[in-house]
Amino acid sequence: MSSVTAPPGTAPPAARAARPLWRRARRVLMFVLSMALIAAVWEGYKAVGPQNGGDVLGWKILPRAKDSIMPHISDIYSRFGDPINRASDETVLSVVLKGVWFSFRLVLAGFAMGLVAGVLLAVLMTRLRVAERAILPYLVISQTVPLIALAPLVATWGGKVEIAGWEWPRWLTASVLGAFLTFFPIAVGTLRGLQSPHPSALELMDSLASPWHRTLFKLRFPAAVPYLVPALKLGAAGAVIGVVVSEISTGLRGGIGRLVTEFGQKATSDPAIVYTAVIGASVLGLAMACLVALADALFMRNRPKETEA
Amino acid sequence: MSAVEVTGVDKIFNAGKVAQVDALVGIDLVVEPGEFVSLIGPSGCGKSTLLRLIANLTEPSAGSITVNGKPAKQSRLDQDYGMAFQQAGLFEWRTVAKNIELPLELKGWDRAKRRARAREMLQLVKLPDFADHMPWQLSGGMQQRVAIARALAAHPPLLLMDEPFGALDEMTREHMQAELLRICAQTNTTVIFVTHSIPEAVYLSTRVVVMSPRPGRITDVIHVPLGAGRDDETRETGGFFEKITEVREALRGAELGGGVRGVEDR
Ligand SMILES: Nc1ncnc2c1ncn2[C@@H]1O[C@H](COP(=O)(O)OP(=O)(O)O)[C@@H](O)[C@H]1O
Ligand SMILES: [Mg+2]
Numbered sequence: 001m002s003s004v005t006a007p008p009g010t011a012p013p014a015a016r017a018a019r020p021l022w023r024r025a026r027r028v029l030m031f032v033l034s035m036a037l038i039a040a041v042w043e044g045y046k047a048v049g050p051q052n053g054g055d056v057l058g059w060k061i062l063p064r065a066k067d068s069i070m071p072h073i074s075d076i077y078s079r080f081g082d083p084i085n086r087a088s089d090e091t092v093l094s095v096v097l098k099g100v101w102f103s104f105r106l107v108l109a110g111f112a113m114g115l116v117a118g119v120l121l122a123v124l125m126t127r128l129r130v131a132e133r134a135i136l137p138y139l140v141i142s143q144t145v146p147l148i149a150l151a152p153l154v155a156t157w158g159g160k161v162e163i164a165g166w167e168w169p170r171w172l173t174a175s176v177l178g179a180f181l182t183f184f185p186i187a188v189g190t191l192r193g194l195q196s197p198h199p200s201a202l203e204l205m206d207s208l209a210s211p212w213h214r215t216l217f218k219l220r221f222p223a224a225v226p227y228l229v230p231a232l233k234l235g236a237a238g239a240v241i242g243v244v245v246s247e248i249s250t251g252l253r254g255g256i257g258r259l260v261t262e263f264g265q266k267a268t269s270d271p272a273i274v275y276t277a278v279i280g281a282s283v284l285g286l287a288m289a290c291l292v293a294l295a296d297a298l299f300m301r302n303r304p305k306e307t308e309a
Numbered sequence: 310m311s312a313v314e315v316t317g318v319d320k321i322f323n324a325g326k327v328a329q330v331d332a333l334v335g336i337d338l339v340v341e342p343g344e345f346v347s348l349i350g351p352s353g354c355g356k357s358t359l360l361r362l363i364a365n366l367t368e369p370s371a372g373s374i375t376v377n378g379k380p381a382k383q384s385r386l387d388q389d390y391g392m393a394f395q396q397a398g399l400f401e402w403r404t405v406a407k408n409i410e411l412p413l414e415l416k417g418w419d420r421a422k423r424r425a426r427a428r429e430m431l432q433l434v435k436l437p438d439f440a441d442h443m444p445w446q447l448s449g450g451m452q453q454r455v456a457i458a459r460a461l462a463a464h465p466p467l468l469l470m471d472e473p474f475g476a477l478d479e480m481t482r483e484h485m486q487a488e489l490l491r492i493c494a495q496t497n498t499t500v501i502f503v504t505h506s507i508p509e510a511v512y513l514s515t516r517v518v519v520m521s522p523r524p525g526r527i528t529d530v531i532h533v534p535l536g537a538g539r540d541d542e543t544r545e546t547g548g549f550f551e552k553i554t555e556v557r558e559a560l561r562g563a564e565l566g567g568g569v570r571g572v573e574d575r
Contacts, residue, residue: 200394203366207392207469208415209385218411222402304401304445 039073046070071272076279079272092273096259096280103243103255103284106171110178111239111288117179118186118235125187126194126220127212143184151177151246170252177246181238189231193224226303229296236288244281256280310378312467312499313340313363318372320358320525331524332358336372338518338527342466345493345500347510347517349556350563355525356503360469363501364392377466388416390467391460395475397452399444405455406431406440412463430458433492450481457489461496468493471503483541486512490539507560511535511552512544519556521563529559 049065056062063069071079080093121139125132154176158168197219205215247257256277263270263277320333333355340346348356361367362374365381376384384390391412399408406427413423431437434454444452453473460468474482486509493500504510510517511533519529533552535543543549 198396198398200396201398201400203361203364204392204394204398206366207364207385207390208388208412210415214415218414219400222400225402302402302443304443 042070042073046072068268068271071275075272076275079270079276092276096256096276099254099256099259099277100280100284100287103174103247103257104287106175106243106247106255107178107236107239107284107288109172110175110243111182111236113175114179114182114235114239115186115232118183118231119190121183121187122190122194122224123216125191126216132191139184139187142180147177147181147242147245148249150180151249154246155250170250171254173250174243174246174252174255174257178239178242181242182235185231185234185238186228189227189234190224193227194220196227197223225299229292229299232292232295233289236292237285240285240288244284256284310342311339311375312342312344312377313338313501314373314375315339315359315363316373318359318362318369318374320355320362320367321370324370333362333525335526340499340501342499343497345490345502345513345515347502347504347514348520349504349507349510349517350520350525350560351522352505353525354520354522356505356520357471358525359520360471360501360503364390364469388412388463389465390469391463391465393453393456393460393468393470393473395472397444397449397456399452399455399459401444403444404440405436405442405444405447408444408455409459409462411459416463426462427458430462433461433495434458434488448481450477450485453477453485454488457492461492461498464496466497466499468498468500470500472505473502474509475504482509483544487540489513494537507553507556508544511549511556512539517552517556519559519563521560528563531555531559 045063046065049070050062051064051066053060053064054062067075080096081091083089084092084095121135125135151173155170155173158170158173158176161168194216201219201223202215205219210218243255244257244260246252247255248261252258259277260281263273267274315336315338318333318336319331322328322330322332336359338346338359348359350356358367362369363376363381365374365376365385374381377389379387379389399405400411403411406424409427409430410423413426418426428437428440431440434457436451436454436458439447439451439455444455447455456473457468460470474485477485489500490513492498500513502510502513504513514533517531517533518527519531520526521528531552535546535548535552
């Protein structure tokens with residue numbers, strides 16, 4: 001391509017702005033560094049912080065640095081390798097990983113449901129302007145309902161559902177609540193994206209006698225992709241929160257949410273184990289973030305890139 | 310059969326409301342095949358509206374419009390015309406070739422035929438090596454060429470352009486004007502071209518249609534018999550300058566009927 005002589009009056013084509021490899025490597029490095037930093041702050045505070053907590057200007061806000069509250073990183077790490085309790089030879093790591101995997105599947109199911117619902121709603125609102133005015137306010141209101149209040153309700157409604165011998169499985173409640181937090185950012189982001197094409201682009205499609213659904217697939221959806229990616233990030237975080245919180249509030253067994261409460265009850269006798277569940281929950285969040293980052297890289301690979309500073 | 314026939318067309322926006330705009334009244338215009346007709350006038354005089362009426366992107370309030378002897382709507386459905394706007398409006402997620410293929414996809418052509426036509430069009434607009442580039446890798450002038458290639462991909466007999474070179478710098482603009490004339494001669498395309506540049510209108514057109522605002526109407530039609538095969542030298546001939554003066558005076562005459570502003574004198 002570089003051998004082409006550009007016609008007079010035209011600038012040479014911009015160099016392809018591929019994201020260099022070292023930039024990705026730098027991101028990984030930054031992540032590792034930030035982990036190390038957190039560990040250092042943790043251990044540093046343990047070394048200098050007051051054993052039984054302390055006050056600043058009369059407020060008791062300094063956490064207690066003693067081992068029963070803030071165990072050493074090495075203790076948390078080694079706790080993963082120990083058996084879960086004296087009666088079992090299953091390690092904590094194995095239990096936590098099983099919990100993460102269980103919840104991960106619920107999160108994926110919830111995320112998928114929320115994605116489909118959100119995109120369908122956005123398409124409906126794009127198609128019918130009336131629908132946008134009629135639906136959008138309710139979507140906004142729906143997000144103000146506290147999840148803790150909603151979880152038992154959904155579980156109860158689910159328990160009443162029985163279609164042709166199919167019964168509402170208990171895990172579905174958690175996924176539905178994940179979907180409940182996912183669909184909203186996706187619907188709003190997709191709606192903005194579907195409405196983003198320039199009027200002249202829409203006129204171009206009209207001039208080509210493109211029916212509405214072909215304009216949707218050839219213009220509106222591709223134009224919505226850059227809006228969808230950040231929406232997916234919010235949606236993924238929502239799915240994780242929805243699932244974990246409803247696991248806790250409905251007492252669903254098997255997931256990481258349940259482990260957080262279960263291990264929390266052992267805090268006095270076994271302080272390190274509490275943190276293993278917390279770390280498990282963040283791994284769950286990380287897994288979803290990675291998935292979305294992958295989707296981002298895939299969808300945006302041929303798009304003009306903002307030059308990163 | 311005329312390429313375009315506009316008869317007694319009015320276009321009133323928001324009829325009967327406070328915000329009523331008489332965008333066009335009593336428009337009669339006949340464009341014969343092979344003509345290059347420019348619409349010129351101050352902004353707000355209804356040039357774009359007239360073009361959009363011909364393209365059947367909006368319906369007239371009164372009167373009738375035929376394109377290729379058919380009602381405007383039928384011509385749109387048959388893709389009897391191609392269209393280009395001030396923004397090249399290429400789809401940033403498609404390669405240059407895929408952008409040009411868009412009208413053909415909508416016509417249901419198969420992939421091999423589309424590819425071949427896209428290659429042919431890229432030859433025509435002198436960008437044969439840019440098929441697999443992304444639009445954002447191209448300069449503004451090159452993007453506008455691709456937009457023209459897309460508009461002409463299905464070989465429509467009529468090309469409708471709304472200030473397509475309005476966003477280009479002067480050098481690129483003059484170059485693109487020459488290229489457009491070559492392309493249209495080569496493909497036998499009739500053109501209706503909206504502009505607010507007097508030299509652009511004179512250089513390109515066989516006829517310049519002068520419009521004035523409030524209400525939008527045609528006040529003058531000026532023939533430009535500079536012949537085919539116009540080139541950069543044409544811009545320096547006495548005939549060219551005479552026509553520029555004539556168009557300018559026609560615009561000034563129109564001014565007496567309504568306020569003229571925004572017409573470029575370059
Ligand atoms: N969709 C619309 N609704 C209401 N008024 C419009 C609309 N489109 C154009 N107009 C009005 O019609 C007049 C002509 O507009 P336009 O054709 O865009 O002018 P030009 O292209 O010559 O600058 C302007 O006064 C404009 O405000
Ligand atoms: Mg206009």
